[in-house]
Amino acid sequence: MAKQVFILVGTRKGAFILESDAARRSWEVRGPFCETWPTNHVVADPASGIIYAGGGNEWFGPAVWKSTDFGASWTHSSQGLAYEAGQAPVKAVWSLAAGGDGSLYAGVEPAGLFRSLDGGESWAHLDGLQKHPTRPEWNPGGAGLILHSLVLDPTDDGRIWIGISAAGVFATQDGGASWETRNRGTRADFMPEGQNYPEFGQCVHCLVMAPGGGERLYQQNHCGMYRSDDGGRAWESIETGLPSSFGFPAAAHPRDPDSLYLIPLNGDIKGRFMPEGNTAVWRTRDAGRSWQAMRAGLPQGGAYFNVLRQAMATDTMEPAGVYFGTNAGGLYASIDEGESWDCVAPHLPTITSVETLVIER
Template sequence: MAQQTMLLIGTRKGLFIADSANRSDWALRGPYCETWPVNHAIADPKTGTIYAGGGNEWFGPAVWKSTDQGKSWTHSSAGLSYGEGEPPIKAVWSLALGPDGALYAGVDPAGLFRSTDGGESWEHVPGLRDHPTRPHWMPGGAGLILHSLLVHPEDPNRLWVGISSAGVFYSGDGGKSWEPRNKGTRADYNPEDQRYPEFGQCVHSLVMAAGAPDILYQQNHCGMYRSEDGGQSWTSIEQGLPSSFGFPAAAHPRETGTLFLLPLNGDIAGRYVPDAKVAVYRSRDGGRNWQALRAGLPQENAFVGVLRQALTTDRQSPAGIYFGTSGGQLYASPDEGENWRCVAPHLPVIVSLETLSLDG
């Protein structure tokens, strides 16, 4: 049966949706969510319900919801607060669904919330902010944000989060308690004798391998890493890449060892693609070897960046790969990165991408 692909495009000026029946011709609609900044949008593959999280210091935080593929929307911020006298929450930065149907939201300043009623109301999961290292967490360039959020696909008690710039933390009890999981990841900005601290690393992106929840990949401010034990230890896999710096990573939907990256040229060198030539890098063996995929992508004067959640895949075969740039260009590949085409050239700054496949 033919499948329709929906791209959920979070931007600084609302959520856009791109639809395609063949992954070649795309129809763009939006902006939705009253043009609020949308940092991340996801869809429930079982129901098709779309959730979009965002906000800023002016609007406040909220999660938007559509049960009719984007035709109409509601939103709620009920419960998205640390309480009276605590710092106000500026925005929702990441969303994830658990296998038990719970919806999670990561926010700025860094913390975790859970909803058990489809985003209508939220409850703070306090264990993370109560962690003894919390007073020492330092904000990254975008603030102290919980931007990466993974839930084990079978066990809702197992959670991983990435916080800039506190590092990766893990909970095995549904968020009641947490432990840092940063062993082996560098913090090059620290003094030489403090390059591998327990926490304080600036994680940029955290993704889970298909079919192997304890295999994680991490793009860090200071390198690219793989873990085979749920983040208890990390191994560098940056050899063969043009840079140790970048923001986004995306795992293949079925192949455990296949990973996609879009490196940038460095933290103080402009934060655009190396040599101003766009390439997505693909590994088929868990990061041991890398291949640059460039066909159809700009190869001169492309001074663009790609943000941490703006690279994703769909679940079709072959997998489609998508990324959006800081300049508002949306690129799509229907064949796992072998060939690329710009399918929307003039969007606002693209902050995030996710997909939903529907039988059509």
């Protein structure tokens, strides 16, 4: 059997799939899928190889698309993707995650969490998050009040971490029945002086878990970059050495818990593009104590694009591949852990998410 590598891409005009062999030297681009619906997140269940795509908007409504044949055919369902009567309607699905117990989770806008036990055919609202005492005071970020980060504990099906803009990080240890805030140590610079470290209200941009089975999390925030070694109960700033404290995506190395990739932008009110128009992916190999700018093969000069919160990922190959997509539609790949880069698809629609799947067949 031979390994195949897939890059799963969500865009404003449907999902795309790129496919390569283990060498990852050339890529076949397929799509757009999902009838060109706005697609916020495309993921795969690594156990089954089933691909799911979540998206929609206030015009289309929310839906999760499903392909059991690596993108050759698709179905979709929105059954149960709705709040109880009298609540604001669900506009779109923003994030998806497949659990080890066969469950599938969806984060939506306005922020809430749904679970499917039948492969995305039907959904049930996990209303414990809506019952959190801080819920009446949540405020939307620039893209709305969205649950965009879903982190499942691979060793415990009951433990989930989520990121909401702009409410912060929350965690559950009982499968979503109850939740607690996990924001201690993260700033909210947009709050009044003296209130910059609130219990909730931070504008988290991306939340990822380090490999290895521990409690290490990394976070890219509107106001800094952070690491937690205790499941988010306390956060430590790791932005020293980076060109700014603002950016969107984060991607963890598949095997090394000390390695992380970030793409800082030039600032939240300065255009939100590559600093000085020069593209770089910043890599740490010591858990954020120091950083290195990886630029080889990336556009230098005149690069005024940005990279959205879910648009960077790694694969599980050796050496690990690193991938990111831009709001200008360029998809970039590194097959040597960020040392060098190639543009593998230059003209896709605005890229909203990038994930990977490695299989043998």
